[in-house]
Amino acid sequence: MHGLEVSWFACISLLIFFLITTKLKPFYNNLPMIKKIIFSGVLILFMSVWIMAGVKLLFHVPITIELFLSYSLIQSFGIVLIVYIMESNKEKQSLLSKIIQMEKVEVVSHLAASISHEVRNPLTTTRGFLQLVNESDDIPAVEKRYIKIAMQELDQAESIIRNYLTFAKPAPEVIEILNLKKEIDKAINIIVPLANMNIVKLSSESETCYIKGNTGLFQQVLVNILKNAIEAMPSGGTLSIEGTVEKSLAKVTITDNGVGMNDFQRKRLGVPYFSTKEIKGTGLGMMVVFRIVESMNGSLNVESKPGKGTKITLIFPLNSSG
Structure with missing residues (x-):
C-alpha cells in the first residue's frame, strides 16, 4: 500500500522530466559527443537529486549520504555509458556510410x-x-x-x-569573388520560363555578401536545385530563395511546397544513379551539385517531408572582401 501512496510523486516526476527532455532534444542533438555525454550525466544527476529530495521531504524517508551517493552515481554512470555506446555506434555508422559513398564517387x-x-x-x-x-x-x-x-x-x-x-573535375580553374545576391538573381532569370510553364510562383530575398567560387559552376548548382524544386510541384506552388549571412557563413535557403521526400530518398540524395524522378531522372544533377558544393568548401543540408515540400540549405564560408 505504501508504494501506491507515493506513486503519484513518481508519475509527476516522470512527466516533468519527459517534458524537460523533449524541450531540450533539439539542443542536445546539436552537441558534439563529449558534450552530449556530460549533458546527459548532469541531467540524470539533477533527476536523482530531485527524486531523493522529494522522497525525504514529502515522505520523510531517511536518506543517508551513502545511499544518496550510490543512487546518484549509479544512475549517472549508467546513462553516461549508454549515451557513449549509442553515440559511438552512430559515429561509426556515419563514417561507414561516408566511406561507402566516397568509394561510389571514386568509381x-x-x-x-x-x-x-x-x-x-x-x-x-x-x-x-x-x-x-x-x-x-x-x-x-x-x-x-x-x-x-x-x-x-x-x-x-x-x-x-x-x-x-x-x-x-569539379574544382574550378578560375576562382572568383561571387556576389551572392547577383548570382541568385541570375539563376532566377534563367529559371523563370520553366517556373511560368509549371505555374510556380517565385519569391527571392537576399543580403549582399560575397563567397569564393566559379560563377559557371555555382549557377549550375542553383539552377539544378531550382529546376528540381519546380519539377517537384507538378500542380504549381511557391518556390522561395533566400540568401542570408550568419556569423562567418553565407547561406542560401531554397524552399518549395512540392511532393517532398521520405527519409530514405533524402538520405540517398546525391548518390550516383539514384533519382526521385524514377525513369525520368539519372541522379547526375544532384550528384554534381554535391560535388561542386564540396569543392567550394561548402555543405548542403536537406529537410523534407512527403507531401509538405523540401528545404535545401547551402552553406559557404563568407568572404569579407567584396
Whole structure:
C-alpha cells in the first residue's frame, strides 16, 4: 500500500522530466559527443537529486549520504555509458556510410574521366550531320520531326556527359569573388520560363555578401536545385530563395511546397544513379551539385517531408572582401 501512496510523486516526476527532455532534444542533438555525454550525466544527476529530495521531504524517508551517493552515481554512470555506446555506434555508422559513398564517387569519377571525352566527340559529330540533313529541302516535314527528336536525345546524352565531366573535375580553374545576391538573381532569370510553364510562383530575398567560387559552376548548382524544386510541384506552388549571412557563413535557403521526400530518398540524395524522378531522372544533377558544393568548401543540408515540400540549405564560408 505504501508504494501506491507515493506513486503519484513518481508519475509527476516522470512527466516533468519527459517534458524537460523533449524541450531540450533539439539542443542536445546539436552537441558534439563529449558534450552530449556530460549533458546527459548532469541531467540524470539533477533527476536523482530531485527524486531523493522529494522522497525525504514529502515522505520523510531517511536518506543517508551513502545511499544518496550510490543512487546518484549509479544512475549517472549508467546513462553516461549508454549515451557513449549509442553515440559511438552512430559515429561509426556515419563514417561507414561516408566511406561507402566516397568509394561510389571514386568509381564514377574514374569512369567519367576515362570515357566522357571519347563518347562526347562522336555525339557532336553525329549531331552536326543530323543538323545538316535537317536543313535539306529534300527531306519531308514528317521525317524532319524524327530528326529533331533524335537531335534532342543527343542533346540529352551530351548533357549527361557534361555532368559526368563536371563531376570528374569539379574544382574550378578560375576562382572568383561571387556576389551572392547577383548570382541568385541570375539563376532566377534563367529559371523563370520553366517556373511560368509549371505555374510556380517565385519569391527571392537576399543580403549582399560575397563567397569564393566559379560563377559557371555555382549557377549550375542553383539552377539544378531550382529546376528540381519546380519539377517537384507538378500542380504549381511557391518556390522561395533566400540568401542570408550568419556569423562567418553565407547561406542560401531554397524552399518549395512540392511532393517532398521520405527519409530514405533524402538520405540517398546525391548518390550516383539514384533519382526521385524514377525513369525520368539519372541522379547526375544532384550528384554534381554535391560535388561542386564540396569543392567550394561548402555543405548542403536537406529537410523534407512527403507531401509538405523540401528545404535545401547551402552553406559557404563568407568572404569579407567584396
